[in-house]
Structure formats: structure tokens, C-alpha cells
Amino acid sequence: MRAVLLLLALLAAAPAAAGEAKPARIVSLNLCADELVLRLADPGRVASVTYLARDPRGSTVADLAAQVPVNRGLAEEVVPLAPDLVIAGAFTTRATTAMLRRLGFEVMELGVPTSLEEAYAQIRQVAARLGEAERGEAMVARIKAAMAALPPAPADHPTAVVLRPNGFTAGRGSVPDSVLARVGLDNLAARLSTDRMGQLALEEIVIAKPDLLVVNSAPDAPPSLADELLHHPALAPFAKAARTVPLPIRLWACAGPGLAEAARRLAAARERIAPGAPSPLVGAPAGLLQ
Template sequence: MLRLARYIPIRGSLIGLTLGVTAVGACSAQQSEPTTGTQIGSTSLCADSYLIALAPERIGALSWQAGSELSTADDAMAQHPRLWASREILVGTNMALVTGPGDPSFGREDMLDLTWGEDFETVRMNATVLSEQFGVDISNFESALASLSSLPRPDPQPRVLYLSRSGGSAGPGTFVDAVITAAGGLNVNTTPGWHTPTIEHTLQFDPDLIVTSFFGSHYAGVSDRAVRHSALRHYLADRPRVEIPGKLWPCAGPGLIEATRQLNTAITAL
């Protein structure tokens, strides 16, 4: 059972910042002045990724998942107190908070919702809102995001297929598809959304490069078709392949920038 690693209660008010599906514009109007200088805590892995990338010096606490294989927190960051969306824990916390999609608000009125999405524009929007609300400097992030347009792009575009350890794949409308496009590739999976094709369907794809992720043993599960099924193992072994660390994209967050760079390097090396 996962337990709270370290929690320091601090009596005071709470500003909730939630990664959700609510439109940003209406919520931004509720907060007219940026909350600069205050520490910020997180209760979710996805929210962690934004704080670690955009405001590492402002981190007051990270989620209970910080330090796991899916976390970008280094050893020092993983020593921060841990939080999760529990009324008992959050009621006495006076740091601003980034909470995960679907987490309850516990009746808090001071709340800013970031948009949950599947593309770079969503990441840009969330970063902008975080900057405006908490006075975070995102100039380095903006430069890094803009630099993706200058990556080398082979012509014709290499055909790319994404596969997870379970044999899952991603088509249009997913952040994996957005990364493939930004990296200069062409997604051979044209079925929209996240899904798990049949093994027969997967074997019919003829990509120039396979992108895998979450293939480490720490992601083992009962549905590990891509590592257990002999036909899929041979399929993977017979084609160029690049493994993108799962911690870069537990959601559509700032890690998509580095995922794009790594994929582009593999594409240009074909």
C-alpha cells in the first residue's frame, strides 16, 4: 500500500490549482493578481511534471508518486513532503496547490482549473495560466517549445508506430500522435484515440520506426502482450525501435518537448 512519505501540516488558506477539463478563461478571471513567491504543492503525477519543469524553486510538496519510475523528480526533489487529494491533508496546507484531474475541490472557492488535453497547445495554455496565476517565469519553456519547429524533418516523412508494453497504441487526437508529428514522423496508426489493436492488426502495420514506452520491468502487468507474445516480440526485434521514457509523458505536460527531441533524433538516424 502506498503511504504518505512525509507531510508537514501548515495552518492557513489554500489556493487550489486543478488539472481538469474546465475552460481556463472563466477561471483566470477569478484570480486577478498573481500569487508570487509562495510555495506550490502538487497532489498528482501530471501536476508534478508542470511544477518540476516550470517552477522547481517554488516546490513546497510533490505528489505521493514523486520519485517513482513515472516521475521526473530527481533524488533531491523526491525529498519534498508528499501530498495527495485528501481533505485531512489539504485542509491545513497554506501553499498553493496543483491537483490532478478529477480530484475533489473539498469546497474550496479559490480554484484555478488547467485544461486537460492531448496536444502542445494544451501544454502551452496550462503553462501560461500557471505563470499568470503564480508569477512563474516560463520564458525558457516558451523558447524550448518554439525550438521544436527548427528540428530537422526528413522528406518523405518516416512512418512511425507507437506501442506500449501492453500492446496499446495511439492514433490521431492523442499527445503521442502530436509528438510523432512534431518530431517529423507520420503516424501509421490512423484510428483515433488510445486503443489496443488486435495482434493481427498490429502485425499489418509496416512502420519505419517503432516508438515504445513503459517497457521496463517495473511496468509489468497481466496484459504485457508486447513482451510476451512471440509474434509481437519478433515484430519489434525486426524493426528500428526507440524507447521513450514513460516519465516524460504520463500526461500532456512539458515532458512532451524532450520526448519530441528524442524521437526526432531516432527519426533522423534512420
């Protein structure tokens, strides 16, 4: 009986129909959507974003999210807000988005961009639906201008590997792969891994002998078993040779200005590599993996 009453209450709160008017009450159910909504829409139009948006370890908009109500992706939280637009990820909060659609709410789903151009397109897509097309174009223009200001790439691209907790990497068909190419770095994982979110064994990294190791983890994250690989002695030569780049995942996990900052840091690291200098793992002592 309680379930029936709850459903009736939800139906009563649902909008009569979704429209294309400029939304006045926006709810985000996805961290990447949080960033775009908070950067593109006026604060008074944002009814709620995810609780993740307030965590500076994973969010680039923690300051903007501080004064906005948050949610944990539950339909019971969203419906009372009476949003006229809900933005969700294509692979997250599936039960919630299905329920909201059945209740008549407009749900806009964001996929995962596979290149810089797709990231720019996603910014424009969200900005257009928010009724802020000019702000979207301005954001894209700023990112492109920052990319254009990077130092020119050398003819021979140094190799790099992105290493995330549990040995995950950034392979082909990913925005990080596109950023690496943009700054003149050859992503070894695009050859070694099978997809954009593949894993690399420590042995594969050592054998591949990359010139640069991009450690894609939050420096202030609590200790965990997932991070053990990032601190393995076999990778110590990178730190000793200043060939390690700490790069928080938040900078290039989503479409937004963080992409330009990630590119700037990578370009600066690439500039530190002397032309023709061997990888830190060339000539590494035997038994390093033991």
C-alpha cells in the same frame, strides 16, 4: 460526531477567500501539475506534491520532488497545509477538489492537452497563475528551440505505432500524435484507433506493417501481464531490424521539457530508417501470431 468535528476543523483552517496574488503555498494533486510547479516555482513556495513525483519511472522531476512533502490526494492532507493555491487534474482527485472548493480553497484544474500548442498554452497558464510568466515563456522557448533543431523530416514520412501496456496506443488528438507529426512520422494509430487513448490488437499492428514501433513503457517496470503484448514474438522483427524505440511514457505524458527529449529520440530513430526500406513485418512468416 467525529465527522462533524472534522468538518468544523477543516472550515476553521480554510482561507477566507481565494485571491490572485502570487501564491506562497502551492499544493499539487496531479503528476503533470507536479512537474510544472516544481520547475516553475521556487522550492520554498511548494507545500506539497503527489507521491508519484518521487518515482523516477513515471516522473521527470523525481530529483526536485525529493525534498518536498508529498500527498496522496486527500483533503485531510491538504487542508492543514493552508495552501493559497491547489492545482489538480481535471479527471483526478474529484472528491478532494470538490471538498476543497466547498471549504473556500482556490483550485486550478488542468485538462489534458491534445497538441503541442495546447501543451505550450498550459505551461503559460500555470506559469502565469504562479506569478512566473517569464519562466513559463522561457520553458516554452527552450522546447520550441529544441524542436527547431531536429533534423528535417523527409518528404515521405515513415509510419509508426506507439504501443503501451495492454495494447493502448496514442491516437489522434493527443500530444504524442502531435510530436510524431512534428518529427516527420506518420502515426498509424491515428487511422486505426477511434480516440487518443484507444487500443490496438496485435493483429492490427501486424496487418498495418508500420516502419517503426515506439514502445511506450518504462524499461525498469516490474513484470506484469499488461506488458506481455510488448514482448510478443510477432513484434520480434522490429528489434532485429533496429526499428524499436524505447520511450518512457513520462517524457510526453505531460506538458514540459520531456516533450523535446521525446522528439529528439523519435527523430534519431526516424533517421535510422533507410528511405524505401520495407517494414520489418513485410514478408513475416505465416503463423507469427500463433
